[in-house]
Amino acid sequence: MIEMIDVWKTYPNGVMALNGIDVYIDKGEFVYVVGPSGAGKSTFVKCMYREEKPTKGTIMINGTNLSKIKERQIPKLRRKIGVVFQDFKLLPKLTVYENVAFALEVIEESPKAIRQRVMEVLDLVHLKNKARFFPDELSGGEQQRVSIARSIVNTPPVVIADEPTGNLDPETAWGIMDIFQEINSRGTTVVMATHNKEIVNTFKKRVIAIEGGRIVRDEQKGDYGYED
Amino acid sequence: MKIRTLKRHGAEAFKSLGRNGWMTFASISAVTVTLLLVGVFLTVLLNLNNLAHHIENDVEIRAYIDRTAKQDNVDQLRAQIEQIPKVKEVTFLTKEEGLKQLIKDLGDQGKAFSSLEKENPLRDAYIIKTKRPQDTVIVAKEVEKLNYVKNVNYGKGTVEKLFKVTKVSRNIGMVLILGLIFTAMFLIANTIKLTIISRRREIEIMKLVGATNGFIRWPFFIEGFALGVFGAVIPVLVIVFGYQFVYDSVSPKLATMFIKLIPTYPLVLELSLLLILIGGVIGVWGSLTSVRKFLKV
Numbered sequence: 001m002i003e004m005i006d007v008w009k010t011y012p013n014g015v016m017a018l019n020g021i022d023v024y025i026d027k028g029e030f031v032y033v034v035g036p037s038g039a040g041k042s043t044f045v046k047c048m049y050r051e052e053k054p055t056k057g058t059i060m061i062n063g064t065n066l067s068k069i070k071e072r073q074i075p076k077l078r079r080k081i082g083v084v085f086q087d088f089k090l091l092p093k094l095t096v097y098e099n100v101a102f103a104l105e106v107i108e109e110s111p112k113a114i115r116q117r118v119m120e121v122l123d124l125v126h127l128k129n130k131a132r133f134f135p136d137e138l139s140g141g142e143q144q145r146v147s148i149a150r151s152i153v154n155t156p157p158v159v160i161a162d163e164p165t166g167n168l169d170p171e172t173a174w175g176i177m178d179i180f181q182e183i184n185s186r187g188t189t190v191v192m193a194t195h196n197k198e199i200v201n202t203f204k205k206r207v208i209a210i211e212g213g214r215i216v217r218d219e220q221k222g223d224y225g226y227e228d
Numbered sequence: 229m230k231i232r233t234l235k236r237h238g239a240e241a242f243k244s245l246g247r248n249g250w251m252t253f254a255s256i257s258a259v260t261v262t263l264l265l266v267g268v269f270l271t272v273l274l275n276l277n278n279l280a281h282h283i284e285n286d287v288e289i290r291a292y293i294d295r296t297a298k299q300d301n302v303d304q305l306r307a308q309i310e311q312i313p314k315v316k317e318v319t320f321l322t323k324e325e326g327l328k329q330l331i332k333d334l335g336d337q338g339k340a341f342s343s344l345e346k347e348n349p350l351r352d353a354y355i356i357k358t359k360r361p362q363d364t365v366i367v368a369k370e371v372e373k374l375n376y377v378k379n380v381n382y383g384k385g386t387v388e389k390l391f392k393v394t395k396v397s398r399n400i401g402m403v404l405i406l407g408l409i410f411t412a413m414f415l416i417a418n419t420i421k422l423t424i425i426s427r428r429r430e431i432e433i434m435k436l437v438g439a440t441n442g443f444i445r446w447p448f449f450i451e452g453f454a455l456g457v458f459g460a461v462i463p464v465l466v467i468v469f470g471y472q473f474v475y476d477s478v479s480p481k482l483a484t485m486f487i488k489l490i491p492t493y494p495l496v497l498e499l500s501l502l503l504i505l506i507g508g509v510i511g512v513w514g515s516l517t518s519v520r521k522f523l524k525v
Contacts, residue, residue, distance in 0.1 A: 051436065078438035089433045093247045106439040108233050150437065 001027045001189055002048060002158065007057030009043050009213075017043035018054065019213035025191065027157070030184045032200050033193040034224055035210040041193040044210060045162050048191065049081045050074050062157055079107055082151030082188075084161035088143045090135040090150075096122070097131040100150045107154060121149040125179055141172030148179055152188065159183060161192040165199065177203060200224040234446075241450035251423040252455065258419040259459020259511065262412035263503050267463045269408055270499060271471060273401045278490050280394040284361035287390070289368045289382040290321075292351040297376040305376050306354065312370055314363040315356055323350040351378060362391055409506065416459070416507075417514030420452060424518040431522040441523045448515045456511025457504055464500040471496050 002025040009018035017040045025031055033041050046052040047059055050066055059066040062080055069077060090099050097118060104114045122128045125145035135143055144164060151159050161180070165173035177199055184190045194200060200207060200223065207222030208215055217225065245252045291309070293302060309318050321329075327350055331341050358367050368382045434444050472492050479489045 049436075072440075075435070075438045075440045075443075078436065083436060085436075089436065091430050091433055093244065093427075093430070102434070102439075103437050105233075105236060106434075106437065106443055108230050111232065 001025055001029075001062065002191070003058075003060040004047075005058040005060075007047065007054045007059060009040075009047065009052060009054045017213055018047070021057070021210075021213075021215060023208065023215060023218070025189065027189055028184070028187050030180075030190045030203075030205040031192070032205055032207045032222075032224075033191065033210060034195075034200060034207055034226065035216075036226065037195075039210045040213040041210055042162055043213075045160050045191060045193050048158075048160050049078055049083050075106070079103075079154060080156050080158070082154075082156040082159040084144070084147050084151050084159065084164045086163040086166040088135070088140075088147045088167075090143055090146055092135055094134075095131065096127060096133050096135070096138070096146050099135070099146055100153050103150050103153050109154075117153055118149075121153045124152075124182065125149045139172075140168050141175060144168060144172075144176055145179065148176070148183075152183055156188070158189045158191065161190070161194075163193055163195060165194065165196050170198065173199060197224040197226070229442075233443075237446040238450055240447040241454060244447060244451060245454060248423065248427075251426065255416075255419045255423055255455045256459045259416050259456055259507050260462045262415050263460050263463040263507055264466060266405075266408050266412055266506065267467045267499060267503050268470075270405060270502075271467060271495075273405060274495070275490055276401065277398060279487060280397065282488060283390065284394060287361050287364050287382065287387055289356040289358070289364060289371060289380060291354045291356060291371045291374075291380050292378045293353060294376045294378045295351060301376050302352070305374060308374050309354060309356060309371060312367060314358050314360070314367050316359045317357045319355045321353045321355050323348045323352050326350045326353060412506070413510050413513070416456070416510045417517065420455060420511065420514035421518040424448065424515060424522075428522040431519065435523065444523065445516065445519055448519045449512055452511040452513075452515030453508050454511070455515075456507035456509070459511070460500075460504045460507035463503050467499050467503070468496045 002023075004021050004023045007018055007021040008016075010016050021044065033044060035041050043052055047054050047066075048061060050069075054067070057067075061077070064077060066077070091102065094102065100118045100121060101114050104117060109117075119128060119131075122131055125148055127142060127145055127149065130138065130142065135146065138146070144167075148159075148161075148164070151161075159180075164180075165176055168176065173196060180190055180192065181203065204221040206220050207217065207225070209217035209222075209225060291305075293305065297305070306318055306320070309315060324345075327341070327345065327348055330350075331339070334341070356367065356371065358364050364382050364387055368380050368384075371377060372380045431444055435441075475489050475492050482489065
């Protein structure tokens with residue numbers, strides 16, 4: 001499903017974010033990526049949907065070698081990976097419905113199929129009654145649920161979340177986790193970079209800890225392991 | 229691309245125009261103001277050019293025929309003049325008609341000459357028009373060399389100055405209009421750029437969700453075109469109705485001074501089309517060049 005072989009990433013300003021990452025994530029897994037700030041978590045997940053390009057090494061996603069794809073093929077890759085961002089990244093001038101529908105419009109889905117599928121996922125994230133609202137009329141948690149709905153609307157095999165609960169209060173965060181659990185239980189692989197100790201220790205999953213650009217711990221049903 | 233996707237892009241473009249209300253207003257205003265300037269200036273310039281053209285066309289050569297010439301010689305001379313390639317037409321003016329014209333042209337003072345009608349001091353003449361007014365001088369010099377031509381009159385000195393003035397004023401007008409269009413392009417493109425820069429985050433998000441560059445570009449393309457064309461609406465109305473009004477109220481007064489304005493139609497239609505075209509092209513150019521910068525995510 002996701003495989004990284006000896007992946008290195010050095011930013012143009014000299015920061016060495018990843019220093020030889022080797023990892024394999026199987027289909028249907030739920031993986032937390034933890035570690036101190038600046039350890040390389042974000043770069044690690046960004047490389048998976050090609051927002052960042054590794055300096056060296058091989059990344060395979062669903063059998064596609066990311067280092068071999070051309071600029072033009074990136075949109076196609078991103079359609080097979082749902083991404084949830086810490087700052088939601090919703091289109092401010094589009095309604096909740098239109099934001100979610102956008103991911104289907106780019107694959108030129110029929111309007112009828114779009115309507116059906118969008119309402120389906122909005123139902124899953126409990127936002128069916130707010131379909132006509134604009135993002136700035138919603139709470140943070142609701143905005144994040146829209147972002148999740150958008151990431152799964154075209155049924156990608158993988159969902160990658162970069163600190164999805166980072167901007168939310170703890171109450172709201174639990175609700176978001178329920179949705180991720182639900183998505184995972186339907187067979188979608190979930191990779192989540194997080195700082196949320198309670199969540200990692202409560203919903204026990206595979207934990208990959210990154211420090212100084214290296215994987216220092218990788219255990220099934222692991223703990224958060226840091227005191228912050 | 230599927231037809232329904234194109235429809236989607238169109239709908240998306242107009243939705244965005246509506247939801248970006250103030251930015252849309254700002255862009256359309258910028259287009260309106262600059263195209264209004266271009267339109268008014270162009271109208272004035274075209275009329276001045278037309279005027280210069282008319283003045284130039286009034287230039288003619290008078291070749292006075294020697295009194296000793298017989299009818300044969302006069303006919304032969306006509307044939308010789310007509311053979312000069314740059315000559316458009318040759319008409320014969322008898323000395324009697326020439327005197328009448330002179331008296332008429334001089335008005336009150338001319339009456340003093342009416343006593344001369346019995347002893348006409350003038351000569352018969354050929355009036356020569358050249359194909360291009362600018363060839364007057366060359367043709368006049370050639371005619372002068374022919375037999376039985378006593379002398380040639382084409383307003384020597386004045387004609388050369390006239391052509392110099394019209395040439396310089398045409399060039400100045402050309403430079404001004406080009407400068408104005410260039411400024412218009414710059415201003416409009418920059419305003420549109422501002423509206424798009426405020427949406428760079430949107431473009432980045434679209435890319436992260438898997439939209440291709442083309443998919444993102446299309447609505448912006450349509451939007452830019454619409455901005456340009458909407459901006460041309462007021463200038464077009466001003467030109468069409470304004471020129472009609474000016475033409476109807478001013479041209480009778482100018483007619484007494486032998487100045488003719490260009491007729492309203494088809495001039496205003498051509499200008500309108502030009503303004504819409506400039507607006508649309510600049511709108512598209514402005515939006516596409518600004519989007520391109522943000523597509524590299």
